[in-house]
Amino acid sequence: MQSKSKLQLVSGAPTPLYTQLKDLLRGRILDGTYPPHSRMPSEHELCASFGVSRITVRQALGDLQKEGLIFRIHGKGTFVSRPKAFQNVTSLQGFAEAMSSMGYEIINRVLDFSFVPADARVAARLDIAEGDEVAAIRRVRLLNREPVSLELTWIPSPLARRLEHADLVTRDVFLILENDCETPLGHADLAIDAVLADDELTEALRIEEGAPVLRIERLTHDAAGRPIDFEYLYFRGDAFQYRLRTDRQRNGA
Amino acid sequence: MQSKSKLQLVSGAPTPLYTQLKDLLRGRILDGTYPPHSRMPSEHELCASFGVSRITVRQALGDLQKEGLIFRIHGKGTFVSRPKAFQNVTSLQGFAEAMSSMGYEIINRVLDFSFVPADARVAARLDIAEGDEVAAIRRVRLLNREPVSLELTWIPSPLARRLEHADLVTRDVFLILENDCETPLGHADLAIDAVLADDELTEALRIEEGAPVLRIERLTHDAAGRPIDFEYLYFRGDAFQYRLRTDRQRNGA
Numbered sequence: 001m002q003s004k005s006k007l008q009l010v011s012g013a014p015t016p017l018y019t020q021l022k023d024l025l026r027g028r029i030l031d032g033t034y035p036p037h038s039r040m041p042s043e044h045e046l047c048a049s050f051g052v053s054r055i056t057v058r059q060a061l062g063d064l065q066k067e068g069l070i071f072r073i074h075g076k077g078t079f080v081s082r083p084k085a086f087q088n089v090t091s092l093q094g095f096a097e098a099m100s101s102m103g104y105e106i107i108n109r110v111l112d113f114s115f116v117p118a119d120a121r122v123a124a125r126l127d128i129a130e131g132d133e134v135a136a137i138r139r140v141r142l143l144n145r146e147p148v149s150l151e152l153t154w155i156p157s158p159l160a161r162r163l164e165h166a167d168l169v170t171r172d173v174f175l176i177l178e179n180d181c182e183t184p185l186g187h188a189d190l191a192i193d194a195v196l197a198d199d200e201l202t203e204a205l206r207i208e209e210g211a212p213v214l215r216i217e218r219l220t221h222d223a224a225g226r227p228i229d230f231e232y233l234y235f236r237g238d239a240f241q242y243r244l245r246t247d248r249q250r251n252g253a
Numbered sequence: 254m255q256s257k258s259k260l261q262l263v264s265g266a267p268t269p270l271y272t273q274l275k276d277l278l279r280g281r282i283l284d285g286t287y288p289p290h291s292r293m294p295s296e297h298e299l300c301a302s303f304g305v306s307r308i309t310v311r312q313a314l315g316d317l318q319k320e321g322l323i324f325r326i327h328g329k330g331t332f333v334s335r336p337k338a339f340q341n342v343t344s345l346q347g348f349a350e351a352m353s354s355m356g357y358e359i360i361n362r363v364l365d366f367s368f369v370p371a372d373a374r375v376a377a378r379l380d381i382a383e384g385d386e387v388a389a390i391r392r393v394r395l396l397n398r399e400p401v402s403l404e405l406t407w408i409p410s411p412l413a414r415r416l417e418h419a420d421l422v423t424r425d426v427f428l429i430l431e432n433d434c435e436t437p438l439g440h441a442d443l444a445i446d447a448v449l450a451d452d453e454l455t456e457a458l459r460i461e462e463g464a465p466v467l468r469i470e471r472l473t474h475d476a477a478g479r480p481i482d483f484e485y486l487y488f489r490g491d492a493f494q495y496r497l498r499t500d501r502q503r504n505g506a
Contacts, residue, residue, distance in 0.1 A: 023373040091502040120276040194447035194465035194490030212447035237447030248438040249344040
C-alpha cells in the first residue's frame with residue numbers, strides 16, 4: 001500500500017510534489033475513498049505513506065481546506081467535508097421550490113407563527129408604521145431530514161392573515177403568496193455575510209457553537225414593487241452554498 | 254440617567270418591552286451613542302438601567318445580534334459591530350471598480366505572482382490541460398487601509414503573461430484584462446458559503462482564528478464564454494457583505 005502510494009508522486013516532475021499530493025488526495029475525497037465526515041490520515045501518516053516532507057503535506061492540506069473539501073477540528077484532526085447542497089439565486093425562488101427541483105426532500109419545522117407589533121427595523125423595511133401588526137414566522141428548514149437553515153420571516157397583516165392556516169410545513173411562503181393570496185412576486189434585495197452560530201442557531205441547526213453560518217437578509221417585493229416579506233435566513237456553512245451567475249454590464253466606453 | 258432611561262420603556266404598551274428595549278438600543282448603536290467596537294452595557298447593567306428582567310434584556314440582545322449589529326466574545330462581553338462595507342454583485346465588477354465608486358480607497362498587497370503548472374482542479378475549471386502554465390496570484394485587498402479579503406487567482410498563460418508587468422497594486426485584474434489585454438468579460442459563476450479562518454486567513458486579514466469568513470468561488474468567462482479567471486475570495490465576515498437583487502422569473506403558469 002505504501003509503496004504503491006509512493007509510486008504515484010514523481011519527484012522532479014514539472015508539477016510540484018504538493019500539487020501532485022493535493023490532486024491525489026482530492027481524487028480520493030471525490031471518489032469516496034475518504035468518505036464525508038471521515039478523519040483524514042494525519043500529517044505524519046501522509047508524510048510516511050508518500051515519502052514527502054511535512055511542509056509538502058501541509059501545503060497540500062491547506063489548499064484542500066481552502067477549496068472547502070476538508071476542515072480541521074482543533075485537537076482532533078482533519079476531516080472530509082460532506083458535499084454541500086446549493087441553491088441557485090440568480091432568479092428569486094423559495095427554498096423548497098429551488099431544492100425540490102434538484103431531487104431534495106424539503107420539510108419545514110414551524111417553531112413559531114404569531115402576530116406581533118412590528119419593531120422599528122421590521123417596520124422600516126416593510127414600509128409600515130412601527131407597531132403595525134405583522135406575522136412573525138420562525139422555521140427550521142430540513143433538507144433530506146437534516147436541518148440546513150433557520151428562517152425568521154415578517155409579513156405585514158392583512159396579507160399575513162391569509163397565511164395563517166396555510167401548510168407551512170411543506171410549502172414555501174413564496175408559493176402560498178403567489179398561488180393562494182394572488183400576490184405575484186417581483187424582485188428581492190439580498191445582503192449576504194458570514195457569522196458564527198449563537199445559542200439559538202446551535203440548537204436549531206444542530207451545529208457546534210462558533211460554527212460558520214451564511215447569513216442572508218432578504219427583502220422581497222411584490223410585482224408592483226411593494227415590500228411584503230422581510231427575512232433573515234441562517235444557513236449551515238458546512239452544508240450549504242448560494243450560487244449565482246452575474247453578467248458584465250457594458251459601460252458606454 | 255437611569256430614571257430617564259426607565260421613562261423610555263412603557264410596560265403594558267402594545268409593543269412588548271423587549272421590542273422597545275431593542276429599538277432603543279438599536280437607535281443608540283446607529284446614532285453612535287454606542288460606537289463601533291465599544292463594549293455594550295452588561296445584561297446586569299441593562300436590567301438595572303431599564304428596570305426590566307434578564308429575559309427581556311437577553312431577547313433584545315439576541316435579536317440585535319441576529320441583525321448583525323452586535324457580537325459576543327465569550328467571557329469578554331457584547332460589542333458593537335462596525336458598519337459593514339458591501340459590494341453589489343448584481344452585475345459583475347472587480348472589487349476596486351465596485352468599491353471606489355462608493356468612495357472607498359482600495360489598495361492591493363500582492364503577496365505572490367508566479368507561473369505554475371495548473372493542478373487538476375484549476376485545470377478543470379479553466380478548461381485547460383493539467384500541468385499547463387497558469388499565473389497564480391495571491392493578493393490581500395485593503396479597504397481604507399484595512400485588510401478585507403484574501404484573493405487567490407489563477408489565469409491561464411499566455412493571457413497571464415500580459416498581466417505580469419501590470420499595476421496589480423491599484424488596479425483590478427478585470428480592468429487590466431479588458432483595457433490592456435483587450436479581453437472583454439462576459440459572465441461569472443459564483444458559489445458563496447461561510448467558513449472559519451485558518452492560519453493563513455488569520456494572518457492575512459488580521460482576524461482571530463475561528464473568525465467567520467465569507468468564501469466565494471468565482472469563475473469568470475470572457476465575452477465568448479471561455480473561462481479565463483478562476484478565484485477563491487475570502488472576505489472578513491465582520492467587515493463585509495455581498496449584496497444583490499434578484500428577479501422572480503415568471504413561469505408559464
